[in-house]
Amino acid sequence: MFYDVVIVGGGPAGSSAACTIAKSGLSVLLIDKSEFPRDKCCGDGLTTMALRLSEELGLDILNLDNLRTVDEAVIHFPSGRREVFPLPREGLFAAVVPRAEYDLALIELASELMVDVRLGHKFLSVDFDGEKTFVDIEGIGKVETSFVIAADGAWSPVRRSLNLGEEPSRGEWLAFRQYISGVEDDRNDLHVWFEEDLLPGYAWSFPLPNGKANVGFGVLKSKHSSASETAQLARDLLNREVISKTLGKNIKPEGRQTAWPIPARISSQQLTSGSVIFAGDAAASTDVLTGEGIGQALLTGIIAGEAIKSGGSRKTVTSMYEKSVKSHLLADHRMSIALQAILARRSGAENALRLASLNQWSRRNFARWMFEDYPRALLFTPKRWKKGVFGSEGAYGRKLDS
Numbered sequence: 482m483f484y485d486v487v488i489v490g491g492g493p494a495g496s497s498a499a500c501t502i503a504k505s506g507l508s509v510l511l512i513d514k515s516e517f518p519r520d521k522c523c524g525d526g527l528t529t530m531a532l533r534l535s536e537e538l539g540l541d542i543l544n545l546d547n548l549r550t551v552d553e554a555v556i557h558f559p560s561g562r563r564e565v566f567p568l569p570r571e572g573l574f575a576a577v578v579p580r581a582e583y584d585l586a587l588i589e590l591a592s593e594l595m596v597d598v599r600l601g602h603k604f605l606s607v608d609f610d611g612e613k614t615f616v617d618i619e620g621i622g623k624v625e626t627s628f629v630i631a632a633d634g635a636w637s638p639v640r641r642s643l644n645l646g647e648e649p650s651r652g653e654w655l656a657f658r659q660y661i662s663g664v665e666d667d668r669n670d671l672h673v674w675f676e677e678d679l680l681p682g683y684a685w686s687f688p689l690p691n692g693k694a695n696v697g698f699g700v701l702k703s704k705h706s707s708a709s710e711t712a713q714l715a716r717d718l719l720n721r722e723v724i725s726k727t728l729g730k731n732i733k734p735e736g737r738q739t740a741w742p743i744p745a746r747i748s749s750q751q752l753t754s755g756s757v758i759f760a761g762d763a764a765a766s767t768d769v770l771t772g773e774g775i776g777q778a779l780l781t782g783i784i785a786g787e788a789i790k791s792g793g794s795r796k797t798v799t800s801m802y803e804k805s806v807k808s809h810l811l812a813d814h815r816m817s818i819a820l821q822a823i824l825a826r827r828s829g830a831e832n833a834l835r836l837a838s839l840n841q842w843s844r845r846n847f848a849r850w851m852f853e854d855y856p857r858a859l860l861f862t863p864k865r866w867k868k869g870v871f872g873s874e875g876a877y878g879r880k881l882d883s
Contacts, residue, residue, distance in 0.1 A: 482621075482622070482623075482624050482625065483508075483624070483625045483626065484508045484509060484510040484597070484624060484625075484626050485502070485507040485508045485509065485626065485627050485628070485789075486498075486499075486502055486507060486508070486509045486510070486626060486627065486628045486629075486630060486789060487509075487510045487511075487512070487616045487624055487626040487628075487629050487630075488509060488510065488511040488512070488629075488630045488632060489512055489513075489604045489616075489629065489630070489631050489632065489633045489638070489639050490512075490513060490631065490632035490633035490634060490761070490763070491511055491512075491513035491515070491517065491584065491587075491588050491598070491600065491632075492513075492521070492584055492587075492632060492634070492761060492762075492778060493531075493583075493584065493587060493761065493775050493778040493779050493782065494630075494632035494760040494761025494762070494763070494764075494778035494779070494781055494782040494785075495511055495513070495630065495632030495633075495760070495761070495782060496511070496584070496587035496588055496590070496591050496782070497534065497538055497587070497778070497779045497782030497783050497786070498630050498632060498760060498782035498783065498785045498786040499511045499591040499594075499596040499598075499782075499786075500538050500539070500587075500590055500591050500594055500596070500786070501538070501782070501783050501785075501786025501787060501790065502786040502789055502790060503591065503594040503595055503596045504594060505790045507789070507790070508597070509591075509596045509597065510596075510597045510599065510624060510626075511588075511591060511596050511597065511598045511599070512599045512600075512602045512603075512604065512618055512621070513599075513600050513601075513602070514601070514602065514603040514604070514619075515600065515601070516600050516601050517581075517584065517585045517588050517600055518581040518582065518584070518585040519581060519584070520579075520580065520581050520739075521580040521581070521584065521741075522656060522658050522739040522740060522741035523580045523656075523658065523741075523775070524656070524658065524685055524687055524695055524697055524699075524772075524773075525577050525578060525579050525580055525583075525687055525689070525695045526575065526576075526577050526671075526685075526687050526695075526773070526775075527542075527575065527576045527577065527578065527583075527775060527776075528575065528773055528775070528776045528852045528853040529573075529574045529575065529776075529849070529852045529853055529854040529875055529876065530776035530777075530779075530780065530853045530854075531775045531776035531779055532573050532574070532575075532576060532875065532876035532877065533875075533876045534776065534779040534780060534783060535779065535876070536876045536877055537783075538587075538590065538779075538783075539590060540586060540587060540590050541880070542576070542578070542583075542586070542877065543877060543880055543881070545578050545582055545583065545586060546582065547578055547579055547582055547689055547690055548576055548577070548578045548690075549576065549577045549578070549687075549688050549689050549690055550573055550575075550576050551568065551574075551575040551576055551577060551671045551687075551688070552567065552568050552570065552574075552575075553565050553566060553567045553568055553670065553671070553848070554566045554568070554575070554670075554671045554672075554673060554848055554851065554852075555670050555671065555672045555673070556673050556675070556834060556838075557672065557673065557674040557675065557723060557727075558675060558830070558831055558834050558835070559675050559676065559677050559680070559827045559830050559831050560831055561723070562834075562835075564834070564838045564844070565844075566837070566838070566844045566845075566847055566848040566851070567844065567845060567848060568845075568848050568849065568852065568875075569845065569849065569874075569875065571874045571875060571878060572874040572875025572876055572877060572878035572881065573875045573876045573877045573878075573881060574848075574849065574852055574854060574875040574876075575671070575852045577671070577687040577688055577689055577695065578689075579689070579695075583775075588600075599618075599620075599621065601620075602618050602619055602620045602621055603618070603619040603620075604616070604617075604618060604619075604633065604638050604639060604642075605617040605618060605619055606642050607629055607639060607642055607643065607757065609755060609756070612795070613625060614626050614627065614628070614629060614755070614756045614757075616629060626756075627756065627789075627795075628756050628757075628758060628789055628795075628798065629756060629757045629758070630757075630758050630759075630760055630782070630785050630789075631757055631758065631759045631760070631763045632759075632760045632761045632763060632778070632782060633763055634761070634762045634763060635650075635652055635741075635742055635743070635744045635762040635763070635765075637759065637762075637763035639757060639759075639763070640759060640763060643754050643757065645751055645754060647751065650742075650744060650746070650765075651702065651742050652702065652741075652742025652743050652744045652745075653701065653702060653703070653743065653744060653745040653746060653765075653767075653769060654682070654699050654700065654701055654702060654742070654743035654745060654767070654769075654772045655699070655700055655702050655711055655740060655741075655742055655743070656697060656698070656699040656740065656741055656742075656743055656772060657697050657698055657699075657711075657714075657715040657718065657738060657739070657740045658695060658696070658697035658738065658739050658740075658741075659695075659696050659697060659718065659719065659734050659736075659738045659739075660689075660693060660694070660695055660696075660734070660735045660736055661693065661694050661696050661719070661728070661732045661733060661734055661735060662691075662692055662693050662732070662733060662735050663692055663729065663731035663732045663733050664686075664688070664692045664693065664694050664728050664729060664731075664732055665692070665728075665729045665731070666692070668727065668728055668729050669686075669688040669692065669694060669728075670686075670688060671685075671686070671687055671688055672685065672686040672727060672728075673685050674721075674723055674724065675824075675830050675834065676698075676721070676723070677827045678714070679698055679699075679700055679714075680704075680824060680825050680826070680827065680830055681701055681704075681770070681821045681822075681824040681825040681830070682698060682699045682700040682701055682704075682772070683698065683699065684696075684697070684698040684718065684721070684724065685697055685698065686724070686727070686728060693735070694728070694732075696718065696719065696724070696728075697718070698714065698715075698718060699743065699771075699772040700714070701821070701825075702742075704825070715738055715740065718738075719732065719734065743762075743767050743772050743774065744762055744765035744766075744767055745765060745766075745767040745768065745769035745772070745774075745814075746765045746769070747764065747765055747766050747777075747806070747807075747810050747811065747814050748811055748814050748815065749765075750764055750765040750766075752764055752799075752802065752803045752806060753799040753802060753803060755795070756795050756799075758785045758788070758789075758798075758799060758802055760778065760781040760782045760784075760785050761774070761777070761778035761781055761782060762774060762778065764781050764806070766778065766780075766781050766806070766810060768813075768814075768817060768853075769814055769817045769818055769821065770817035770818075770820055770821055770824075771817075771851075773853070776853060777810065780809060780810070781806055781810075784802055784805045784806055784809070785802055787805075788801040788802040788805065812856070813856050854873070854875070
């Protein structure tokens with residue numbers, strides 16, 4: 482059995498790669514050990530980049546049952562001050578949808594594009610015989626392929642099977658998430674709390690339909706290295722006065738609280754090995770400042786697909802992928818690290834937010850920047866300057882107008 486590309490992992494990185502490649506007519510096998518829909522510990526927030534890339538792939542996200550569009554963010558300063566940062570109205574700049582629903586929609590889109598999707602099949606090993614690559618898959622057997630895209634998460638089984646001599650990583654961030662219900666309609670906005678004990682991390686409440694919300698927090702593991710400390714933070718999350726006072730006294734947890742490590746080291750992560758290309762969390766592509774990774778997963782998946790579609794030798798394809806990923810993400814990663822040092826201090830976070838809230842222009846552009854409407858290091862990367870970069874329309878503009 483031969484496929485031009487075998488993709489391990491059906492999340493946003495794997496599905497976006499599959500959709501991109503399938504449009505060129507190449508044969509694609511996508512496997513995932515889980516059946517879909519399946520839950521994923523995540524804030525469920527979609528940034529402008531994630532929304533634009535979803536639209537580019539052909540996903541009609543506005544048809545998802547539990548989508549909640551967002552037009553402003555309520556930011557809570559370390560001092561307790563509260564300010565509203567509006568997003569532009571021309572198109573969609575932010576949204577929230579449960580990952581179980583979003584990831585399923587991407588998988589279904591890949592199937593519509595004739596990707597051979599096999600769910601409930603576990604990756605076992607990858608072997609090389611000269612220029613040939615073989616992937617052993619539970620319940621399927623050995624499959625020959627030209628390229629493997631490993632989009633199999635932070636603890637990538639494909640990466641581990643290659644014995645690259647890397648130290649095992651537990652991620653740069655640690656995120657906790659709890660679904661809740663009982664949020665009153667006039668309180669169910671997108672909230673971000675910059676609490677002093679979480680900096681440079683933050684807590685969030687991302688709104689969902691019918692009085693539900695995704696509430697959680699992300700912390701930098703280098704500042705919160707104690708497992709017992711972070712576990713206590715998680716247990717006390719909904720009891721924090723700033724959260725309970727904001728969301729109302731009727732909120733209650735739904736389901737279990739989940740936690741997950743977030744890899745964010747794109748500058749040092751090995752991105753390819755032979756015919757294997759790493760994407761999404763397997764490439765540690767998450768934003769090191771915000772912990773957001775859906776947009777980056779989609780982007781690396783699309784870049785991997787475009788590199789393979791371009792043809793050429795194995796080395797040509799993998800080199801193109803590495804250069805493109807670094808071109809898109811490396812400068813912003815370095816800028817995020819620099820900003821992280823400022824936001825790690827209460828005074829730094831407070832002053833930065835006060836500066837951002839000075840006037841209507843700064844509020845609007847801070848909101849756009851926070852939701853990745855334009856690259857974080859834009860001022861220092863002139864090659865990305867173009868007309869209208871500070872005033873571009875959001876995603877799905879025509880559909881929102883219809």
